[in-house]
């Protein structure tokens with residue numbers, strides 16, 4: 001019985017800190033350069049990123065093996081990163097390549113910190129977090145719009161002081177648009193009552209309003225793969241210029257159990273001159289309006305208690321929320337079982 005209890009807690013802990021065996025977005029491409037190391041925290045792990053002289057990305061544990069200073073406080077040294085405290089140089093594999101204060105130091109050549117696999121695309125940098133089940137990074141499941149030349153967009157990121165699951169739940173809950181965002185530019189339309197339906201897809205599910213299509217934030221697709229994504233459309237009023245509805249592609253990265261970073265790409269299928277017009281309009285007026293909407297989400301979610309899940313009373317509209325939980329719980333259970341099996345095999 002206590003084993004079962006332990007397992008339940010372990011599953012909850014694993015989901016709360018982020019499932020492993022997945023890619024997570026950790027930074028915008030422009031944040032990582034060859035002139036300064038960039039520190040991030042994801043799934044509770046401190047990671048330092050930098051680019052070498054050829055522009056290639058590297059990521060290792062943000063921890064100097066000498067005495068534990070943050071490498072992200074140091075500098076990029078040629079193709080490597082150097083700790084500012086006493087100058088120790090680490091390469092992208094996490095190996096100590098130089099201890100400048102001590103000639104022929106025995107630490108040189110030692111692989112001392114973990115390194116991470118990195119992927120870059122759609123103006124963002126992703127890091128892979130291995131698990132016992134998936135120790136080597138599989139290909140990242142980019143969404144099709146990212147490589148489709150007809151689509152164009154802008155990436156916006158924001159730190160939210162809430163568990164990342166609230167952000168995912170919020171995306172799988174189209175009904176909140178009609179209430180939380182009722183006074184916004186794009187979401188002020190449509191009925192305030194509806195039922196929800198959920199359809200499974202090959203990669204996840206679509207949750208949508210039954211009565212309302214094409215009026216507001218009416219559906220979300222959740223895509224589970226080597227990274228977790230969402231896709232949704234926001235109809236644009238005529239004042240937003242030419243092109244399709246605005247499509248939002250998103251992913252959320254847990255920083256730790258109480259903080260996350262949201263990555264949203266605001267996309268539009270629009271080409272030629274109209275594309276330039278929309279991109280201009282976006283920067284000059286639409287972006288601020290979208291930030292205001294996002295701020296409503298952030299403000300609501302970051303003020304919810306951490307343990308709200310223990311006391312909630314779900315109703316029909318929460319089918320998307322329940323489905324996410326089912327999928328994540330099942331994945332966590334599988335990961336933990338693989339870890340336990342690996343431990344037993346090593347004994």
Ligand code: FES
Nearest residue numbers: 064066067083086
């Ligand atoms: S702590 Fe990094 S070089 Fe000493």
Ligand SMILES: [Fe+2]
Nearest residue numbers: 176177181297
């Ligand atoms: Fe929202």
